[in-house]
Amino acid sequence: MRHPQFPYLFSPLRVGSITIPNRIVFSAHLTNLAEHNKPGADLTAYYEERARGGAGLIISEEQSVHPTDHPYERLIKAFDESVIPLYDELTRRIHALGTPIFAQINHNGGQAASTYTRQPVWAPSAIADPLFREVPKEMEQADIDEVVRAYARVARHCQLGGFDGIELQCSHSSMVRQFLSPYANRRIDAYGGTVEKRARLVRQIIAAIREQVGRDLVLGVRLPGDEFLEGGLTLEHSVETARLLDADGLVDYFNTSLGTATHTLYMVEGSMHLPPGYQLFTAAALRQVTELPVVGVGRIKDPVQAEQVLAGGACDLVGMVRQQIADPHTALKARQGRVEEIRLCISCNQECIGREGLNLDLGCIENPATGHEREFGGSGPPPAARRRRVLVVGGGPAGMQCAALAARRGHRVTLAEAGAELGGQVRLAVKVPNRAEFGDLVRNLAGELRRAGVEVRTGVRLEAEEVLGGGWDAVVCCTGALPASPAGGVLSVWEVMRGAELGDAVAVVDMVGFHQATSTAEWLAERGHRVEVVASSLLVGQDLGLTLDYENWHRRVLAMGVRIRPGLAPLSYGDGLIQAVEVASGRQVELGPYDSIVVANHGRADDGLYMSLKGRLEVHRAGDCVAPRRAGNAVQEGYEVALSL
């Protein structure tokens, strides 16, 4: 039956031998949820939650085909046949929910180091990866033959384990892409040179897999749109490769990607600074040369956008990864016409990609249940044993999350916010260039408050005595942080964002290492100020790399003439000058003159109310009033306190 609102999104699609119930794909991505390098209960529950939430197709994270491949600690080693019974359990559970599931299989080739294997890394040519920085062994024919056999063997493991299909990762982190790439493949044998020769490996792998698993198992190939490397692979190369593979007639669909995970990860998993759907040109180009279904990806977040993308013909299926991390039930809500209830991903990259980069299990700034579906999946945390009267003080992310979950668990909750509006510091953070999407964090939480029946009172600043007299069973202080003035004559970023007057030449001092200084500098440069950013660290915005914002921030601000000056530790400010120490040399230097100096520093925990209530009734605290940190910490702590009530 045709869906009234999303006719394309909710129409089934034949892919190879199977029918996918709708067009929403939970595409392959790293989770670090594997246990002992095998898929275990955590990973199974994680996928199960997205299947329960209505995803049309799940593609597992990469399953590694060979022991020479071990780029990160929790890689799934699918070459070990002990994975088969675990696959069995995984696929049985996903199939029980009516959802097909494919396994992505891969060898990361030279995008790895020998840290865990103590074996040489294998790659088409001896070119060190810029992240791992280890020269690989140039593969010999025997190595290539072994890898081809390994792919086929692992495809068979997946088939025996009940997967409906296989996807070959030939994109952002893979040996196959390295062979396809004129940058990474400098071979002069039958595997290097022309597009056709560079595609020889993937065609051999496909043929070997087909020989091993037969024609029924779905087989897809994920191709890259561009490596963004001088002399690297471009869209034309991938189009040509797709044409070859299509003509061979052995694959059933194409998936797409962009960039490489170790040169240009910021293009693989673009943050909110890149436009929604920014990778779709790749899918659209492949679709020109093949009749096979093509998956489009890249910041596709809401069903309306997805429907438009499908209607526009850019692709046949949409990959929605981060969106379904943030809200596993996105598809279900869209199908049931509850679009308003969807918790939109903000592409902040803080807890999903950021944690992966730190070798930790993935999370989500908006969804603390991520990765903990065994405990919090399905209908969410359990209801409270008894209904209590709860007061949450402070309507920033911590307070909103705490109030919403406490109410959902059955408590009678009042949220009191001193300001006129909810949102806390997020309300300032959204003012800077390209970061308005952060505001969806507040919009989403406001919706949850409404649906959970929280009584929200804004413009109410509560003193301890009023709270004590309120008859509350429990009070949660989420009172946030206060700006800490760094020095006289210097402005804080809070003051700048609230509209303080600034002169022409501005220095922005970064003492926090995240978006505060860098975004303020960008905001000022856009308004025509001459801006310098100073930091004592080796990097300005040292944590922007975690969220994949480092490179593109540099591009944007350098284009506006912003001067970036790391390695300078400010000692004092005065007369428009900064007295600083060059960290490496120890030399004192004078920076400036500036018309204005702005300092992005840590705030001060506003813990006055908590301290005056402590010991006098049941009181908890969460977020910046514990210690000023990031929004993810606030949401996490709000959630945990709500669970404990």
Place this chain on the structure above:
Amino acid sequence: MTVSASAALLEPLPLAGVTARNRLVFAPHCTNLAEGGLPGERLAAYFERRASGGVGLIVLEEAQVHPSSHPYQRAIRGYDPAIRGAFRRLGERLHARGAVVIAQLSHCGMQGTGHILKRALWAPSAVPNPATLEMPKVMEPEDIAVVVEGFARAASWAAQAGLDGVEVNAGQYSLLRQFLSGLTNQRTDGYGGGQDERARLIREVIAAVRRELGTGLVLGLRLCGDELAPWAGITPEQAPELAVGLVEGVDYLSVVIGSIYSVEATRAGLDKPPGYALELAAAVRRAVDGLPVFASGSLVDAEQASAAIAAGKADACEMTRALIADPDLPHKLAHGARHRIRPCIRCNQDCMVRSASNAAVSCVHNPEAGYESQWPPLAQAPQARSVLVVGGGPAGMEAARIACLRGHRVTLVERSEELGGMPRMVAASGQRATFGLVAAWLSARLAELPIDVRLGVEATPSLLAELEPETVVLATGGRSRPPDDLPGGHLRRVVSVRDVLGGRLPGKGRVAIIDRQGSYPAIDAARFTAERGRPVTILTEDSFVSGQLGATGELMPWHRAAAALEIEFRSLVTVLKVESGGVRLRQRFGAEESFLEVDCVVVADYELAEDSLYQRLREGRPELEVRRVGDCLAPRRALHAILEGGRAGGEV
């Protein structure tokens, strides 16, 4: 040095109710060998190997006393009741090998990360961590109380498990030091204010631990005596008095250097001289009146350590890295085989593993370290074969050594006049001198064995015909990568790092070093050049110069050294081309171009495998059994060369 020269180090050390058989200490360090947050088989095998080698005292890897401390992913949970069983099993095995075993108890305070902890870090005051910039939570009185309880509980478990005692950590990575220091403690309650108040938490912890241990067991205190942050931190001048105020109930003091502002001083690289913390230990020892004091700080040489003890500077020496490199160091000392000790070269390349990747501890020239539980025993070959090893660098020497020990007839040919390969070449150029010790140790071992070493000999077809080896191990190393992709790279004044270290440095003016690795070769070339009076600029596309040194703790010391040598750094720049008279540059992320006047360009790129002999043999002698090891397979570090050389020697 004879046995008597190391006599002081080999004398027994009485501590409370136990006596260590000598004065060598294997001190607590991050290994990443724990499993599921507890010491398991792998960590036990690692420690057991050191106990078997004769070390007197082992202080185990830090055990966290409370869930609010989780400094690195594989940290040990000392607050988990299961630690009792783990301690017991570990203690029994190490006692059986004659070592005294002490558990270290720790809380990292603000020197952790909220990414792992998923909650606020605990600290005395609201001071952000200077490296991560993370803001901790100011500890409330009840937080302090549970930390004290945590120390006491873990101590009681260590005692119940039969260990010989505990060490309380107030060293480089510790909450207790954060309380002791005015840098991080700005409290105004009873735990801050004056020095006495800042020391209160340590005293409470010591008293609580002492109550649990009773009098028979050892209580040690690891104490930072210099935070290297004199503007407000603990200074060496204060250290003796500070120590005197803390030793009540303590059986030994371990005096260390470094803090949150200088963690790289915990285990210094080559920038600090061996024994850099000895005088501090000596000063403290003079003040604490008979209390045993352990010294640390790059004590890798037994003679230096022994002399320090003999001179009364310390009662015992922490020789952790030396014992990672050679677990048999104590036995070798005791049996007149000091010359056979595999020396620690203080490179920190494989033993510094306190990072997100959770790599296992190991050693650049003892790759068995950390892998003891899975290391194949050295077994005699079933049949002696003739083995030809081509190449006398670390890979070839290790292959020859192991093959010969297994009973094979080994010939090693090296085309230059000396053994040693890359490490020897670097050391001979005057850079990273300790790397020469890797080459020297291996070549000395070869000299003890019946290996036919032929120097100045090429592995030609006629040599192969003459020797008729049954198997060949190729360890022919690497070669400079020609700068084919660099426009202007063919110009006469464009050279490689090998050229520079060999003395080829064209021109007279400024030298540009294009660093494509962010690692040692560019540094070697830069120092070599600057030491010869030439101005130097290092160019990198990376965000900062020599980024790979972050892992070894050498980054900031190198940046400071470079500043002192007036070596100029330019990061985030792309070299567009080399022209006569200079290099044309562009911002990596911007469009601004510039021209740097230089009259010599050094390209510090990854090397290529020198595999021409391998290719010739594959084609010309396909029947011959040939293996490649080390850089001629893929140019990497000495660890890989030695690992693969040993593997080949063990398998032929």
